[in-house]
Amino acid sequence: MDIKEIKINCPKCGKNIILDSIPYWNYKGLVRCQGCKRTCSIEISGGRLTTTPELVYSLNPDFKSPPIPNYILEDFKEAIICYSNRAPKACIVMCGRSLEGLTNEQSASGNTLNEKIKNLHDNDVISDTLYNAFTKIRTLRNIGAHSSPTSIIQPGEDKKILDITKHVIEHVYVLPLLLD
Numbered sequence: 326m327d328i329k330e331i332k333i334n335c336p337k338c339g340k341n342i343i344l345d346s347i348p349y350w351n352y353k354g355l356v357r358c359q360g361c362k363r364t365c366s367i368e369i370s371g372g373r374l375t376t377t378p379e380l381v382y383s384l385n386p387d388f389k390s391p392p393i394p395n396y397i398l399e400d401f402k403e404a405i406i407c408y409s410n411r412a413p414k415a416c417i418v419m420c421g422r423s424l425e426g427l428t429n430e431q432s433a434s435g436n437t438l439n440e441k442i443k444n445l446h447d448n449d450v451i452s453d454t455l456y457n458a459f460t461k462i463r464t465l466r467n468i469g470a471h472s473s474p475t476s477i478i479q480p481g482e483d484k485k486i487l488d489i490t491k492h493v494i495e496h497v498y499v500l501p502l503l504l505d
């Protein structure tokens with residue numbers, strides 16, 4: 326084994342991702358495949374992979390300059406980082422924050438996120454389906470943000486909320502442009 330580099334198989338395209346062993350000898354985080362440009366999450370201990378590399382969820386790369394307000398995008402990117410680092414509660418809280426940013430940007434009135442979502446729905450800014458999606462994110466966000474013995478995030482719920490949040494953001498900011 327060449328100790329100067331660590332080779333990892335890209336879970337997307339199968340090409341080798343070659344890492345310098347000195348900075349990556351013990352490492353938990355993200356790496357980018359030079360072949361397919363996708364990012365994956367890895368964990369290396371003592372120069373060896375300890376988990377199967379997992380492809381990291383990301384916004385559709387086709388949207389090179391998405392018309393999504395930067396602060397909403399930044400929160401959503403942070404949600405992706407939390408998900409990739411197996412921090413489900415933090416992931417869901419960041420999804421809720423993205424959603425809150427979206428309701429504010431859409432000039433929703435109300436004091437709580439719940440009231441803002443209702444306001445957008447009452448004013449026909451969001452459909453019944455989007456209203457249900459917003460409510461699902463908000464409910465889980467509350468479980469993620471407030472500690473109690475019964476506030477538990479079930480396995481897989483972070484991925485589901487990340488998916489729903491991505492759909493909501495694309496629906497509000499990207500879909501209207503595609504219809505033009």
Ligand SMILES: [Zn+2]
Nearest residue numbers: 335338358361
């Ligand atoms: Zn690749």
